[in-house]
Amino acid sequence: MGSVRLVEPSLAYREAYTNFYEDWMTEGIDAIVPWVVEQDPRDFEAYLAFLRAADSEEKLKDDAFVPHSTYWLINEDEEVVGAVNIRHRLNQKLLESGGHIGYGIRPSRRGRGYASVQLAEALKITKAMGIDRVLLVCDHDNEASERTIRGAGGVPDSPFTTEKGEVLKRFWIDGRE
Template sequence: MQASIRLVKPSLDYRDEYISFYEEWKRSGENIVPWVVEREPYDFPSMIEFLYSQDSEEKIMNENWVPHSTYWLLNEADSIVAAVNIRHKLNQKLINNGGHIGYGVRPSQRRKGYASLLLSLALLQTKTMELSRVLVVCDKGNTGSERTIIKNGGKFESEFTEENGNVVRRFWIELE
């Protein structure tokens, strides 16, 4: 029996599936989002440990970081199709151009509705963190991501220009 599409916490149980997810993204040559997926997973226990290493305030060792949690989106066949990193609070950098939620869908699984579902499920997780509203950002010109954010209740606030000239569009989502 196949399971439904769902968010799961990273686990050693998904090693082969996660490495496939990572390697597909690397082969694509695209920027990997969220940032935690950039980490090489070949020492999988270390990678899992890394993903849990800063998931609470007491674990933060660098004052420039905030607590964050990572989840993987599994499809009906238990394949990892996307990842999301949720920041529990914001610092100035995240206010400018990072937001509370960073997410990405593996290249072969795009345009299938996974991004919208992933963001919707991530928003449910932020409610458990007692956030009343969350900031979600995307690069200007990333119309797919912008539509996903708006579909999930995002209200455009402003744009932020990064040092390299990249323009980030900032959206707030009110949680009910």
């Protein structure tokens, strides 16, 4: 893996992001993460507006949401290989089953270390935001995500079982370090 970086979504990455999105769609994966990737980007300008529509308290229109910011992981080939959604604070639902950071690597680029780099970069952003303790959540059987979280300093907390019976593992990372 060469040089990678997190960037704010922009028109400059339209084609790279469309390829990223199509990679997810062709894999037929049930759970696309983070959740913002599920949104169809065909109207790319509208998609970018959607991503920016709740990036501050002042923009929130729905009490069920918290302010959140999205970033894309760009590799040395200028591909979008990952996406991360950072929640600026937690509500009850995020405390139980979502966490501060949701991240995903496109299916065709997994197993190459991108997730670890993406999480490390996202933790720099949460630290700059002043988030002292960062919560991350993964499915109980997602061993790759658990390894990534533990590798970043994640300390296990009590699991959470959803209404559907899905068990989620929860981890805290000290954001002050």
